[in-house]
Amino acid sequence: MSDVKQQDRVKVLVPVDGSANSDRVIDHLLNELAGGAALELILLNVQIPVGSGHARMFVSADDVEAYHREEGLQTLISAREKLDAAGVKYHWHVAVGHIANTIIRFAQEQDAGRIVMGTHGRTALTHLLLGSVASDVSRNAGIPVTLIK
Amino acid sequence: MLETALEPAFWVSVLQIIAIDILLGGDNAIVIALACRRLPEEQRKKGIFWGVVGAIVLRVALIFFALQLLAIPFLKIVGGALLLWIGIKLLQPEDDEAHGKIEGSTHLWGAIRTIIIADAVMSLDNVIAVAAAAKGDLSLVIFGILVSIPIVVWGSKFVLKLMDRLPIVITFGGALLGWIAGDMLLGDAVVKPYLEGQPGWLKYAASTAGALLVVAIGIWLAKRAPRPRLPVEVVASGAQGDREHE
Numbered sequence: 001m002s003d004v005k006q007q008d009r010v011k012v013l014v015p016v017d018g019s020a021n022s023d024r025v026i027d028h029l030l031n032e033l034a035g036g037a038a039l040e041l042i043l044l045n046v047q048i049p050v051g052s053g054h055a056r057m058f059v060s061a062d063d064v065e066a067y068h069r070e071e072g073l074q075t076l077i078s079a080r081e082k083l084d085a086a087g088v089k090y091h092w093h094v095a096v097g098h099i100a101n102t103i104i105r106f107a108q109e110q111d112a113g114r115i116v117m118g119t120h121g122r123t124a125l126t127h128l129l130l131g132s133v134a135s136d137v138s139r140n141a142g143i144p145v146t147l148i149k
Numbered sequence: 150m151l152e153t154a155l156e157p158a159f160w161v162s163v164l165q166i167i168a169i170d171i172l173l174g175g176d177n178a179i180v181i182a183l184a185c186r187r188l189p190e191e192q193r194k195k196g197i198f199w200g201v202v203g204a205i206v207l208r209v210a211l212i213f214f215a216l217q218l219l220a221i222p223f224l225k226i227v228g229g230a231l232l233l234w235i236g237i238k239l240l241q242p243e244d245d246e247a248h249g250k251i252e253g254s255t256h257l258w259g260a261i262r263t264i265i266i267a268d269a270v271m272s273l274d275n276v277i278a279v280a281a282a283a284k285g286d287l288s289l290v291i292f293g294i295l296v297s298i299p300i301v302v303w304g305s306k307f308v309l310k311l312m313d314r315l316p317i318v319i320t321f322g323g324a325l326l327g328w329i330a331g332d333m334l335l336g337d338a339v340v341k342p343y344l345e346g347q348p349g350w351l352k353y354a355a356s357t358a359g360a361l362l363v364v365a366i367g368i369w370l371a372k373r374a375p376r377p378r379l380p381v382e383v384v385a386s387g388a389q390g391d392r393e394h395e
Binding site: 050058059063064065067072083084089091092093094095096097099102105109133 | 182183263266270385
């Protein structure tokens with residue numbers, strides 16, 4: 001892929017939630033790359049903000065941020081190890097906010113051309129109760145969204 | 150409690166208390182986790198356990214006193230008004246101010262102290278709401294707390310996700326607080342005598358009015374609040390092979 005210049009690559013935002021589904025997303029991307037696709041991968045884990053209202057009075061901003069950072073890094077490990085093992089270059093970020101909104105806004109900020117993500121999260125139960133972040137994102141992102149099952 | 154356990158009214162109150170504990174108690178679980186973060190691994194579980202125990206004992210004591218206080222004339226009116234306000238506040242978007250200076254403690258007692266003080270302060274809204282829903286029955290309060298502890302302590306992530314995905318849950322919570330507030334207002338020692346001989350639906354009318362009031366004002370205020378479009382809050386970044394950034 002070294003023959004492809006940086007600016008010719010499609011920036012792909014890859015939201016990761018640490019589930020088996022995210023692993024399949026990475027597998028899919030590795031396949032695309034192996035097939036010669038020129039992709040610049042940007043991994044993103046979104047943490048739901050924990051420090052609400054009163055909690056802020058008792059916990060310093062640094063502690064909350066450190067907590068989010070640790071949880072996010074933990075979640076990204078599996079996807080990163082897969083990419084590292086395959087020797088693929090990528091950037092990774094941990095952000096805090098409403099999950100679907102943050103994915104969409106971050107895609108805009110990073111000027112991503114595509115989003116590739118799993119259709120469902122950790123468990124069938126959460127999916128049933130909470131619906132799918134993926135469907136929110138694919139409806140509102142305004143750029144092509146590839147959903148991996 | 151055994152006989153009352155068979156009545157639907159008992160279960161309605163229990164469900165109300167559980168809903169309140171989950172909606173207004175999610176914060177507490179976060180503070181507990183954060184307060185114990187800097188403890189050495191082997192002390193962390195101890196800190197969480199004793200922090201939770203202390204917070205529960207304190208909570209029951211606070212609600213006990215609240216139940217006594219609510220028998221005093223006018224105080225249910227005050228309580229009802231406070232509940233309406235708490236409900237409206239619940240519907241407002243989070244603002245990003247007022248972070249405390251309290252550092253996560255590195256010793257066990259410090260962490261437990263933080264948890265208990267935080268719980269006392271953070272639970273005031275919860276205490277008022279639960280006391281109102283319990284209508285004087287402390288056994289109900291204890292039952293409700295016992296049921297909601299595992300949800301709040303171990304399910305806080307799920308509750309966060311629930312609120313992230315289904316904001317309607319919060320609207321429902323606000324409506325519930327308004328409903329209880331309406332009921333509470335009519336139960337005040339001063340108001341009660343005037344209601345003798347009034348039709349039974351009056352209670353439900355007051356509750357419905359309370360719920361509608363909270364939702365209407367809550368949504369209106371939330372719409373008015375300016376929401377600046379800030380960039381995404383990124384707390385960590387890096388590139389492949391960039392492990393020292395972690």
